[in-house]
Amino acid sequence: MLRFGILGLGEGRSTMSATLNSTKIKLVQVCDRNLELCKQRAKEFDFHHYTTEYEEMLANPEVDAVGIYTPDKLHATHIKMAMEAGKHVVCTKPLLDDLSDAVEIIEIQKRTGMKLFVGQSSRFFEPMKRQREDFQKGLIGDLITVEAYYHADHRWFLNKPWALENQFKWLYGGLSHPVDFIRWYLPEIEEVMGYGMLSSNGHKGGLKNADTMHFIFKAVDGRLARISGAYSGPIQPVVRDSEMSCILRGTEGCSQGDYMDLRYAVTTKDGEEQLITWEKKMKHYFRFEGKSHHAGEYNNYLEHFADSIAEGFTAYPDLQEGLGTIALLKTMERALDSGKPEKVQDTIDQFGLTQYLDK
Numbered sequence: 001m002l003r004f005g006i007l008g009l010g011e012g013r014s015t016m017s018a019t020l021n022s023t024k025i026k027l028v029q030v031c032d033r034n035l036e037l038c039k040q041r042a043k044e045f046d047f048h049h050y051t052t053e054y055e056e057m058l059a060n061p062e063v064d065a066v067g068i069y070t071p072d073k074l075h076a077t078h079i080k081m082a083m084e085a086g087k088h089v090v091c092t093k094p095l096l097d098d099l100s101d102a103v104e105i106i107e108i109q110k111r112t113g114m115k116l117f118v119g120q121s122s123r124f125f126e127p128m129k130r131q132r133e134d135f136q137k138g139l140i141g142d143l144i145t146v147e148a149y150y151h152a153d154h155r156w157f158l159n160k161p162w163a164l165e166n167q168f169k170w171l172y173g174g175l176s177h178p179v180d181f182i183r184w185y186l187p188e189i190e191e192v193m194g195y196g197m198l199s200s201n202g203h204k205g206g207l208k209n210a211d212t213m214h215f216i217f218k219a220v221d222g223r224l225a226r227i228s229g230a231y232s233g234p235i236q237p238v239v240r241d242s243e244m245s246c247i248l249r250g251t252e253g254c255s256q257g258d259y260m261d262l263r264y265a266v267t268t269k270d271g272e273e274q275l276i277t278w279e280k281k282m283k284h285y286f287r288f289e290g291k292s293h294h295a296g297e298y299n300n301y302l303e304h305f306a307d308s309i310a311e312g313f314t315a316y317p318d319l320q321e322g323l324g325t326i327a328l329l330k331t332m333e334r335a336l337d338s339g340k341p342e343k344v345q346d347t348i349d350q351f352g353l354t355q356y357l358d359k
């Protein structure tokens with residue numbers, strides 16, 4: 001069993017539930033600098049091995065790997081500390097919110113040999129897993145284009161102090177999900193253009209950066225993709241549409257995975273249309289009040305990571321793939337700043353990543 005420690009017990013609550021319900025992972029210790037939250041989680045899960053000091057968890061020889069669930073801007077520091085302490089790393093999305101530390105992290109990984117896996121949860125939800133399987137089986141033929149979006153009324157998120165800091169950007173926090181879908185199917189995006197704005201709701205709530213964004217992408221082979229995100233207003237009814245969705249248009253068919261709704265639809269090359277839902281898996285995915293946390297996908301991805309350690313294969317997105325996604329997000333940020341199309345290669349060169357990420 002992979003012996004695990006968890007840093008950050010907000011969203012880390014899902015990770016606690018996932019690890020405590022896994023036969024492949026043993027939860028050894030959890031950490032949050034907020035003592036009251038440690039006590040609350042200890043009571044909730046009847047799991048009492050907590051500390052408020054990250055260093056203490058990293059010094060624990062019983063911990064093989066740590067899961068990082070701290071605010072976005074702290075991921076780089078917490079990843080570096082974990083690898084230096086000889087721990088494998090699972091880091092939640094977004095892997096980073098900047099690329100300044102990327103080269104250093106790659107070099108630390110090379111020196112220490114520690115594995116890093118991005119907890120890109122949306123890939124591990126039932127509809128998205130099924131969409132991937134069908135695509136790989138050739139059910140929709142060759143891919144023509146990808147459309148993905150993540151729209152959510154995240155005004156509640158503005159109660160977290162770090163959400164109102166200058167450094168917090170929905171570009172990384174929200175769009176890392178649909179951007180990951182794009183790169184899952186079209187890894188070699190060359191150029192991006194887009195617009196973003198801060199809505200009046202977001203401005204009123206104290207946000208500093210864009211909360212409403214639309215982008216178009218061009219891959220090296222000329223194929224196109226698009227994504228959008230909006231985070232400070234009501235969303236369309238979920239019976240009509242999903243908060244987060246990925247549409248694949250192929251030469252022979254078309255498929256759509258709806259993230260939180262456990263719903264998937266496909267038009268196959270035989271002209272059949274199927275709508276698939278997973279009522280029986282609701283209890284696996286949603287374990288807490290409402291749909292506030294969705295621990296089942298964490299179960300799925302953490303066990304995949306545990307298997308990768310036990311069996312010696314690479315669990316994706318790994319560090320390189322994850323940094324490729326952050327390089328794309330950074331290029332999108334450059335496009336918002338310049339108001340012009342921007343090239344991913346320029347971002348890669350700017351941050352000294354050419355030898356690491358360049359094909």
Ligand SMILES: NC(=O)c1ccc[n+]([C@@H]2O[C@H](COP(=O)([O-])OP(=O)(O)OC[C@H]3O[C@@H](n4cnc5c(N)ncnc54)[C@H](O)[C@@H]3O)[C@@H](O)[C@H]2O)c1
Nearest residue numbers: 008009010011032033034069070071072092093094121160
């Ligand atoms: N679907 C998903 O994969 C998903 C969903 C939600 C959040 N997240 C990610 O999880 C991360 C955390 O988000 P959240 O909503 O839980 O935020 P949060 O503010 O609720 O929780 C972060 C916790 O980290 C703790 N913390 C901060 N610095 C620390 C330190 N140095 N040592 C110990 N503890 C420290 C804080 O006390 C806090 O409890 C973000 O990066 C977010 O993007 C991922």
